Amino acid sequence: MDQRRRELLRIMELEFAAIELNLFLDTHPDEPRALADYNAVAQELMRAKTAYESRYGPILNYGQSMSQETWRWVEDPWPWEITFNR
Amino acid sequence: MWIYEKKLEYPIRVSYTNPRLAKEIITQYGGPDGELAASLRYLTQRYTMPTPQAKAVLTDIGTEELAHMEIVAALVYNLIKNATVEEIKAAGLDDYYADHDKALYFVNAAGAPWVASYIQSKGDPVTDLHEDMAAEQKARSTYEYLIRLSDDPDVTDALRFLREREIVHFQRFGETLNLVHEWMDSKKVF
Numbered sequence: 001m002d003q004r005r006r007e008l009l010r011i012m013e014l015e016f017a018a019i020e021l022n023l024f025l026d027t028h029p030d031e032p033r034a035l036a037d038y039n040a041v042a043q044e045l046m047r048a049k050t051a052y053e054s055r056y057g058p059i060l061n062y063g064q065s066m067s068q069e070t071w072r073w074v075e076d077p078w079p080w081e082i083t084f085n086r
Numbered sequence: 087m088w089i090y091e092k093k094l095e096y097p098i099r100v101s102y103t104n105p106r107l108a109k110e111i112i113t114q115y116g117g118p119d120g121e122l123a124a125s126l127r128y129l130t131q132r133y134t135m136p137t138p139q140a141k142a143v144l145t146d147i148g149t150e151e152l153a154h155m156e157i158v159a160a161l162v163y164n165l166i167k168n169a170t171v172e173e174i175k176a177a178g179l180d181d182y183y184a185d186h187d188k189a190l191y192f193v194n195a196a197g198a199p200w201v202a203s204y205i206q207s208k209g210d211p212v213t214d215l216h217e218d219m220a221a222e223q224k225a226r227s228t229y230e231y232l233i234r235l236s237d238d239p240d241v242t243d244a245l246r247f248l249r250e251r252e253i254v255h256f257q258r259f260g261e262t263l264n265l266v267h268e269w270m271d272s273k274k275v276f
Contacts, residue, residue, distance in 0.1 A: 009097055016095070019150060023254065026142045027261035059092045073092075080160035084097035085240070 005084055007052045011059070014045040088149070095153040096247045099240035100164040105177035108165035109195060110235050112182075114158045114248070116192025116200040119224040121158055125151035127205040127221060131214045137269050140211060143262045144218075147255050154248055159190050161244060212270075215263040222256035 001009070021038040028034060049059055057072025058065035067073060114120045128148030135141045166179070166188050174183050181197055192200035208214050229249035236242045 005097075008093060011093060012095065012097060015093075019095070020254070023143070023146055023150075023258050026139055026146060027258055027265065029139070061090050061092075064089050079092060079094045079156065080163050082094075083099055083164060085099045085101070 001084065001086075004056060005082070007048070007055075008082070009084070011045065011048050011052060014041055014048055017041045018045055088152075094157055094160060095150070096157055096244060098157060098160050098164070098244050100161065101238045101240045103168045103173065104165045104238055104241075105169045105174050105179045107236060107238060107241060108162045109177060109179045109182065111158060111165070111232055111241070111245075112162050112193060113195040114225070114228060114232070115155060115162060115190065117194035117228070118204045119221065119228045120192075120194075120200075121151050121155035121225075122192055122200055123204045124221055124225060125149075125155060126202075127207070128218065130205075131207045131218070134207075134209045134211070135214075135266075136211055137266060139265055140215075140262050143258055147258065150251070150255075154251065157244060157248065161241060162190060163188075165241070211266050212263065215259055215266060218259045219256055219263070222252045222259065226252040226256070 018038065018041045021034055021041060025031065025034050025038060049065075053059055053065055054068070057075050058067050061073060116122055125148050128144045128151065132141050132144035132148065135144055166174070169177075169179075169188070171180075171183070174180055182191075182193070185191070194200075206214075206217055208217070226249055229245050229252065233242055233245050233249065236245060
């Protein structure tokens with residue numbers, strides 16, 4: 001697996017943890033441990049995305065990410081063009 | 087407002103060109119228990135949910151279903167992108183090809199187009215949440231049938247992930263239903 005896919009996989013892992021904690025907190029908003037885990041994961045996810053974006057361009061549109069030097073949002077590959085075959 | 091993330095929720099692998107499997111899996115794109123129906127059902131029911139938690143759950147799960155729709159689309163796209171017309175004919179995907187080439191379109195496994203009558207939005211939160219729990223079970227069953235039909239272990243891996251999400255969503259909708267019942271009891275609304 002190349003460097004880009006490894007980094008993308010790490011972002012997917014962190015964001016999956018964030019999705020699970022988010023949905024759990026929706027029905028358990030008074031669980032302090034889940035909230036602490038959510039905030040910790042969110043911080044690490046933000047760091048992983050920032051590092052990925054500095055190499056491969058924005059991962060978010062509409063002002064949620066910046067694009068260095070050129071408008072890299074339009075660059076291939078798009079998500080459905082990236083498979084993780086072994 | 088929605089923001090697009092230039093990534094899939096789950097990494098997909100596709101071992102080989104397989105238009106037959108694409109023809110089956112596409113039902114989770116545009117079929118009665120598919121991800122488009124799931125997403126639109128929750129995102130349209132949320133407006134009449136009575137509690138802030140129920141609004142959050144429907145918004146968040148409705149949004150995750152859009153990501154699942156994208157995973158299903160990516161599987162179908164990669165299963166047919168290199169298929170020859172001969173392979174498409176042999177797989178029985180020629181009817182679909184006549185109308186759509188290899189483009190993605192919202193149909194079930196038999197080719198029937200998506201219709202809004204797959205979903206309901208009833209205004210009664212107890213009724214709607216029961217529909218949502220049933221929808222998650224129907225989608226779980228469909229993923230189990232697709233896993234049985236799949237002859238590609240790499241595709242099966244993604245189908246297993248999607249099946250597990252149905253179980254988690256069912257759990258969260260059940261909790262939401264309990265919270266709505268508690269709210270109704272506290273309000274003495276009948």
